[in-house]
Each structure stands twice: as C-alpha cells, then as structure tokens.
Amino acid sequence: MTTIIRGGTVVNADRAFRADVLCDGDKIVAVGEQLDAPLHATVIDASGQYVMPGGIDTHTHMQLPFMGTVTADDFFTGTAAGLAGGTTTIMDFVIPNPQQSLLEAYHMWRGWAAKSAGDYTFHVAVTWWSEKVYEEMGVLVRDHGVNSFKHFMAYKNAIMADDETLVKSFTRALELGAIPTVHAENGELVFQLQQDLLKKGITGPSAHPLSRPPEVEAEAANRAIAIANVLGTPVYIVHVSCAESLDAISRARAKGQRVYGEALAGHLVIDDSVYQSADLEFARGHVMSPPFRSKHHQAALWQGLRGGNLHTTATDHCTFCAEQKAAGADDFTKIPNGCGGVEDRMSVVWDAGVNSGMLTPSEFVRVTSTNAAQIFNMYPRKGVVAVGADADLVVWDPEGTRTISAGTQFAKGGFNVFEGRTVRGIPSHTLHAGQVVFAKGELRAVEGAGRHVDRPAFTKTHA
C-alpha cells in the first residue's frame, strides 16, 4: 500500500517543518515538500495538521493475570484502542510467577500478543532469583530481543523483588547490555501500613493512598538509584508519581548518573480527591499503584517532563471492570490495582501540556515517542518521521476535540479515569506499518497485524 500525507507540518523531537510524507509498504520512503506520488497512492490531506511519529506507550498490561483476575483488555482490544489514540507501539510486561521459568512465561505472553493490532515489545520482570534466572536472562537478550528487565519493589508475598534479587539482576543486566527498570514502592512498608489500616477498620478505597504515601515511593526510588549507582548500571523508574521521587532522579542526574523516569498521563492530570468520593465504585475504579497524588505533585511532574528529568509518558493500562474491582469492596487491599488510558494518553498530554504552553509540539513528540525509542533502542526505526523508519504515524488535528468517556471508548473495562474530560488535540488519522488503521473516528484495526519489536542489547561502543 502506498500513502502520501500531504500539506502537513512534520514534528520530530528536534524540529518541526513543512513536508509531505510518502509511505510505501511498511516504511517511510520520502519526506519533503511537493512530493510526487504514484497515481494509486492513498492521499491524506494533512493541511493545518501535524504529522508525528506514532506514539510509544512504555507501560501497558494487556490481559494480565493479576490479583486473582485478568485485565479487561486483551492484546487485540488494547492495541486497537491505542491506535485510536495515536499510539502505534506498546511496551508490555512478561511477569513470571516466582519460581516460574522466565522463558516459559515469555513464550506464553508472546502467544497472547500474536493477536495485537499494533506493534508490541516486552519488558521481562525478574520476580525471583536463581542460576536459571541468570541463564534465561541471557537467552532473552541474545535470542529474543529483550533489552529491559523489570523489578517490582512492591507487591510483597507476590512478585516483589528483594534487595538480593535487585542486586543480582541489575548486575546481570549490565553484563548483558540490558537496562533495569523498577516499580519503586517499598513493599514492606506498604504491607505494614495496609495491616495497620485494616486493624483500625479502615477498609474502603480511601485507605489505598494512606497505605502508599509518597515517602514509600521515594524510599524505593532512592534505593534503586543507589543500587544502580554502586553497580554502574542505568536505571529506568516507571510511573514516577510524586515530587520526592522526581527529586531523587534529578539529584542523581545532576551528578551524571543515567537515571530515566516515566510519567503516567493519569498522574499528570488526576489528583487524590478521587479516593474521597462517596461513590465507592468510582473510588475503587481509581485504585492503582502508585496512587493518584495531590495537585502539587502534578505540577512537579510537568516540570520534570519539561526539564528533562522525566523522559517518557505512559499509561500503565491495566483495566478492570467494576465487578472485578468490587472484589475489594470489604478490603481495599483486594481491589485489583490498575487503571486505563492507552487510548487517551496522547490527547491528554497534548491538551494539558501543549495547549497550556508547558510543552512545545517537539517536546510532546519527545516524551510520547522519541525518548522511549531511544532509551529502549528502537530508534530510528521508531520515534522519528524519517526515510527508512517504520510507517507508524499519527496525523494530529490540533483543533479537533473529543470528550473522553467509557461509553464511547474502544478500550474495554467500562470505566475511564479521564471520564468527561474534553480534550483539544486528537488524531485524525493513524498509520501502523503503512496501513491507515484509524481515520476520522473510524477504527480499522486488524487483529494480528501487529509485529513484535526486537530490541537489541546496548553494546559497548568503545573497542
């Protein structure tokens, strides 16, 4: 299929410029003014619009078995929803049970992901340690295009990695040229605070943020940064939600340490008042970890994105419907953790970030696509509008508006944390692998059209 996108302004992380974009098959083949195109080419009129690299969501959990249930979106519905929002690549997670072979889990997740409509790639979680884990990390890097390993410092008695696992896994990641990533919350403190709250008879969703205050997140962020510093590895902190964690990242980076941070669209615009709602189903719908924080943390996160101490935006798309969330109706610790957003991330970040003047269009591209591609070694295949790159593109209508609602979303789960928010700045077209998969509200996602993206290890460039 040949497509010419005419009359738009191409926006890359480094600059914005007027150009047509010609795609042939699954690649961009020309970027320039007044391009010729074959007569049979599909023409997209991008006048008055931006042409940007397809979004990369660095953090999703499609059809994740978690806390006794499975997330509502599978790899088809979740990636299709992403395409509707301009996201063409997701980074999901293989999360082995403790004692489960990492390779076995990896192949299971690869099977689930085959139905994806957009491209996908996996961080692999190290949830336990043994010689076998050591060996299998090597096989995953060498043979399966994995260059990032996740560590949950929370979720005691489940998937939590203790310090021994962190130290051994970070060391192994360095040997392999892979980057360690962490969910930074002190799982021992969370567990203690949860028990204290339950003993006091505080069982509703308003207890959730009380069991995970910013200090609990910051302790783990500082610890992961310290371990990485001593071992000489980079480290990527997922869903940084509070000023204290951002401060830890900023201090480390100011000393030249390679620390990267991710902000969730939800944490950027939603505050912790949601947990005080008298509508307990609504409050439970917002239970995720780390929890939504008070407004001053949001201001800090925006400054982090603008100032370069936070690098990517994601969603942690991990949706459960009301019935699933109701498992914790009598005990907040049993509410499956997770919220959605894969369909809304780019519009929410544009509306709150670019329209407010906080981010330029190029900075928007940097934090929704380019940095993710560069940090996880998919650039310039992904993350840039340039000849030779994948034809994953979003034609962005800066004046288009949409009111976000569970009633009209493509994603499953029947709930949306951005419910009722009207955003200005929406995709008019999304191309994935050169195919027009979303056009003016019509989703044309194709089950199984998504490809797994191999991510090479980071090799030593010096001799």
Ligand SMILES: C[C@@H](CNC(N)=O)C(=O)O
């Ligand atoms: C299990 C996963 C999703 N749940 C959540 N963030 O609350 C995570 O912790 O990232």
Ligand SMILES: [Zn+2]
């Ligand atoms: Zn997490």
Ligand SMILES: [Zn+2]
């Ligand atoms: Zn997650």
Ligand SMILES: [Zn+2]
């Ligand atoms: Zn349901």
